[in-house]
Amino acid sequence: MSGATNAPLSGAYRVVWRWHFYAGLLVLPFLMMLAITGGLYLFASEIDDLAARPLNVVTPGPERVSADRWVAAARVAADGQPVAVRVPDRPDRAVQVVVQPEDGARRAVFVNPYDGQVSGVAGAPLSDTFKRIHSLEIFGGGLNVVIEIVAGWAIILVATGVFLWWPRGRKGGVVSLSTRDPARRPFWRDLHAVTGIFAGGVIVFLAATGMLWSAVWGDQVMGTLRAAGLGRPPAPAAQNWEHAHHAPTPEGLGWTMQGSVLSAPESRLDLDAVLATAAARQVAAPFTVNLPSRPDEAVSVAVRNTRVEDSRTLYTDGTGRLLGDIRYEQYGWAARMFEWSIFTHQGTQYGTINRIVMLLACLAVWMMGISAMVMWWKRRPTGRLAAPVAPPGPRARAAVLGIVLPLAILYPLTGLSLLAAVAVDRLWRLVRRPAAA
Structure with missing residues (x-):
């Protein structure tokens, strides 16, 4: 790094460097893939609108036909059970009725809300593919x-x-690119360090908030918050929340209300009455109406918001009678914090500047990945992986444990994978030791 002395590297530095190498070897391919798909997902609404424009654009009419006609037309067009209706916020856009055919592959049926005619049927939007990857x-x-x-x-x-960037006896850490020849390794080392030190905080934020989608840590946190009353608010009207075990679960409810359904008196679904209730409660489009899977289940109307403060879900029975109006203010403090982190993670909480910062972080991941590969290529010995040599001694091991042990305790699956990595590292050294003798 720029400004480095010729002093020999300490044992702690070398062992941390070794694990930094292994961490990069393990996750950089994943991180670079996440950066591409995450960067694309920042523009999900624009990409989906462009891809679906031939089916999605309609000519506004004087008034809309009955919403029940939308659902009936979609049922015939896709030959399946309608499960949700996406109501747009623009008068020149079609209503999308999500249909679940018997084969299980959900489809969106584009229906002109003014005449009830179907303009086309499509599979999952392109952004869903980015999201799944x-x-x-x-x-x-x-x-x-x-x-x-x-x-x-x-x-x-x-x-x-x-830890590796920290100055240690130098005047300061590397915060700008060296003016040396870019073909030499110090340029790539400085590029790697500068990018990491400026983007590292955002990358940690993205990684930590991404944990909320994980199957172990995320589910455990959600369950703990609910049990402690710090997440999902109490069910309205002295009822109990149920978890939607049927497929598909309601869409658009957000992390806090995910999978939550409410029972309701049995009634025939009147979608026009539900939409009238949403209008009377001043629910602004776009929103998704999740249709009940059984007669005694409530209808949920979920606002498709971009800021945490606008989170809102309405629950009605089939006749449109209001059962509950769940707003952001009713969430527990922990749910508010986590919901805020999710909207910020997705680049919508603070508008354009939020999206730009997240996009720059995605670009930074690629810059660090490329610079890391170039550095490895320039210093690799023939026939070896070129991992930095780990010195013996408890002090060197303590340096790594002090960094990774708290994270391994906080994130159990990371801890288990760390133990597996240590075992593989030990086994590799045992195998190579007789060969070197």
């Missing part, structure tokens, strides 16, 4: 455990990187 569902199906391991190691990567 970004949440690493492709590695775990419905039980996502990989995201917790990757996010935990990403935090370890940043923490060990800060």
Whole structure:
């Protein structure tokens, strides 16, 4: 690094460097994939609108036809059970009725709200593909455990990187690029360090908030908050919340209300009455109306908001009678904090500046990944992985434990993967020792 002395590297420095190398080897490919899909997802609404424009654009008419006609037309067009209705915020956009066919693949039916005609049927929006890859569902199906391991190691990567960057006897750490020849390794080392020190905080924030989507840590936190009364508010009208075990679960409810359904007196669904109640309660579009899966289940109207303060879900029976109006102010303090972190993570909480900061963080991940690969390529010995040599001694090991042990305790799956990495590292050294003798 710029300004470094010729003093030999300490044992603690070398062992932290070794684990920084391994952390990068393990998670950088994942992080670079997350950066691409996350960067694209920042523009999800624009991408989806552009991709669906041939089906989505309608000519506004004097008045809308009955909402029940939307649902009936969608049922025929997609040959399945309607489960949700997405109401747009623009008069020149179609209503989307989400239909669940018997084969299980959900489809969106685009219906002209003014004449009830179907303009087309489409599968999941393009942004859903980005989201599935970004949440690493492709590695775990419905039980996502990989995201917790990757996010935990990403935090370890940043923490060990800060340790390596720390000045230690120099006037200051590297905060600008060297003017040396870019073809030499010091340029790439400085680029890696400068990018990491400026973007590291945002990357840690993204990794920590990404844990909320994990199958172990995220579910445990949600359950703990609910049990302590710090998350989801009490059910309205002296009822109890139920978890939607049927498929699909209601969409658009947010992290706090995810999967929450409410019972209601049995009644025939009158979607026009539900929309009238939403209008009377001044629920602003866009919003999603989740249709009940059984006659004694409430209808939920979820606002598709971009800021945590606008979080809101209405519950009615089939006749439109209001059962509950759940707003942000009713959330527990922990739920508010976590919901805020999710909206900030997705780049919507603070508008354009929020999206720009998150996009820059995505670009920074790629810059660090490329610079790390270039540095490794320039220093690699022939026939070896080129991991920094770990010196013996408890003091050197304590340096790593002081960084990673608290994270391993906080995130159990990260801790288990760390134990596995230590075991593999030990086994590798035992195998190589006789060969070197």
